Amino acid sequence: MNAEILAIGHELLMGEIVDTNSSYIAQQLAGTGITVRWMSHVGDDIDHLADAVRRGLERSDLLISTGGLGPTSDDLTREAVARAVGEEMSVDPDILAWLRDVFARRGMEMPPTNIKQATLIPSATSIPNPNGTAPGWWVEKDGKHLVLLPGPPREIRQIWEQTVGPRLASMSGTGVIATRTLKTYGLSEGGLDEILSSLFGRENPYLGIYAHTDGIHLRMIGRGPDRSAAEKVIEPMEAEIRRLIGDAIWGADDDTPARRAGALLVERKQTLAVVEGASAGTLASLLHAQPGRESFFRGALVPGSGPVHAGHEPATVDPDGAIILAQLARDSLSADVGLSVTPVSRDTAEEGATPAGSVFIGMVSDAGTHVATGHFPRRNAEWVMQRSATMAIVELLSALSSNRI
Numbered sequence: 001m002n003a004e005i006l007a008i009g010h011e012l013l014m015g016e017i018v019d020t021n022s023s024y025i026a027q028q029l030a031g032t033g034i035t036v037r038w039m040s041h042v043g044d045d046i047d048h049l050a051d052a053v054r055r056g057l058e059r060s061d062l063l064i065s066t067g068g069l070g071p072t073s074d075d076l077t078r079e080a081v082a083r084a085v086g087e088e089m090s091v092d093p094d095i096l097a098w099l100r101d102v103f104a105r106r107g108m109e110m111p112p113t114n115i116k117q118a119t120l121i122p123s124a125t126s127i128p129n130p131n132g133t134a135p136g137w138w139v140e141k142d143g144k145h146l147v148l149l150p151g152p153p154r155e156i157r158q159i160w161e162q163t164v165g166p167r168l169a170s171m172s173g174t175g176v177i178a179t180r181t182l183k184t185y186g187l188s189e190g191g192l193d194e195i196l197s198s199l200f201g202r203e204n205p206y207l208g209i210y211a212h213t214d215g216i217h218l219r220m221i222g223r224g225p226d227r228s229a230a231e232k233v234i235e236p237m238e239a240e241i242r243r244l245i246g247d248a249i250w251g252a253d254d255d256t257p258a259r260r261a262g263a264l265l266v267e268r269k270q271t272l273a274v275v276e277g278a279s280a281g282t283l284a285s286l287l288h289a290q291p292g293r294e295s296f297f298r299g300a301l302v303p304g305s306g307p308v309h310a311g312h313e314p315a316t317v318d319p320d321g322a323i324i325l326a327q328l329a330r331d332s333l334s335a336d337v338g339l340s341v342t343p344v345s346r347d348t349a350e351e352g353a354t355p356a357g358s359v360f361i362g363m364v365s366d367a368g369t370h371v372a373t374g375h376f377p378r379r380n381a382e383w384v385m386q387r388s389a390t391m392a393i394v395e396l397l398s399a400l401s402s403n404r405i
Contacts, residue, residue: 001172003029004038004060006052008067008077009151012041021066021149021156028165031179031206031221033172034062044068049080057084057144062168067151069134071114077148078119078137085141087121095119095126095135102133127163131155136164145171169223178222178230180238183255184248185215185394192216195244205234213390214257215250250397257393258286264400265296265337270365272396273298273335275325277342278359282389298333319371322362330364337365337405341392359388361395365405370395 005022012019019041026036037060042052049068056063068077082089096118103110117134120126127136127147132155139146147164149156169177184192189211193200196218199207205222218241222233242249251260265272276283284300287293322340330338340362361372372395376384399405 001034001061002037003034003062003064004056005036005040006056006063006065007039007041008044008049008065009041010043010074012067013043020153021151024153024156025064025066025160027208027219028160029168031177031223032165032169034168044074044076046076046080046083049076050083053081053084053146057141057146060144062145062147064147064149066149066156069117069136069148069150071111071117071133075116078116078121081124081137081139081146081148082121085121085123085139085146087123089119089121091115091118092120092126098135099133127159129155129159130162131158138164138167175223175225176227176230178224178227178234180220180222180231180234181253182218182220182238182241182249183212183215183251184218184245185250185398187216187245187248189216192218192245196241199237199240202237205237207237213387214394247402250394250401257390257397258290261393261397261400262287262290262292262296264397266292268400270336271296271298271334272337272339273300273329273333274338274392275301275303275329275340275342276389277303277325277340279341279385279389279392282385283339283341283392286389286393298335301329301332319360319362319373322360322371323364323369324362326362326364326369337363337396337400339363339392339396341388359384359391361388361392363396363399363405367403367405370399370404 005025007019007022011017022039026039029036038056040052042048053063065077068075078089096115099114099118100110114133120137121139123141124137124139127138129135129150132150132152134150134155136150136159137146137148139148149159149164165177169175189209192209196207205220208219210217210219220234220237222230224230224233250257272287274283281300281302284302287297322342325340325342326338328338329335329340340360342360343358359374359376361374363370374388374391376387
């Protein structure tokens, strides 16, 4: 079985957002034995959409689209599919009742525009969407399959895991798929490839390696007649990976650095305070979103252009200053652990000790101090804020796990 992925939306063609959905779906299809032959983007134009759907159904056994299932006038995926297969849309009363209930549980009256999200064509069945108001479609026509998914990645992932993935695995004859992701920090892709070389290249379980902002992820895919059997296929590989690089693994599956660091602080009955020069509040946002934050997160100092401590401006900090700022956060907010994430000073960069564009991450507690350095040469301020916040929380997790602080 060969497949095609169609990502829909003018925002993709304009470069306003990055299409992560297609890469996610391609990864999932690889684990089912279904080969992706084509991948394309198309804007919110019904003629172009209908042509793309017709072309996809002519040359592919399976066409999966993302986006265009919202309630607004420019959400045209359903209409385009109906035109491409020559069928009429009609409102499904069961979907409409479900949709009205979704809005009622939110304390809202459903706008009339949302009724289009309750439509189907005769060859389509509804795909449940537990996280949104846009059910998908599964169309079967002339021996071909067309799967319509919403655009938000969070919605796609749950729909895939609960409905689409298992059905495709059954169709392809690969059985049930189980996955396990181990998340690492401190080792490069090349280093991991060398250490784990004997585990790559296998069919079942399959091991993939992917670079992310929070480190290198190792994703295992196992197949079996049922979920339990598929998970057992993965277990020996996971055990071997943990034996070889256990100290470098900071989490698994849906773990995030902020969630793991927060859980570790709660477990140790410690609190955290931060000073953010480079990340400008992004780190505080990550921590504030964690469950139980009131138990471990005291707060953040987010300076503007002025100093937060006599003689130490966030834009002109050296390694010693990073520790002083971390101690400042700790003292000011009465926390057990202080963390600072600040840009390298201009003087330090000019001296050549640390390149321009670097960030110092200072940590301090009763157990000791630690400074890490990250290098972010790009000039995009938002990118630097996100990357420095991610690195800071990963470095904090590493330092806590190894009892350096």
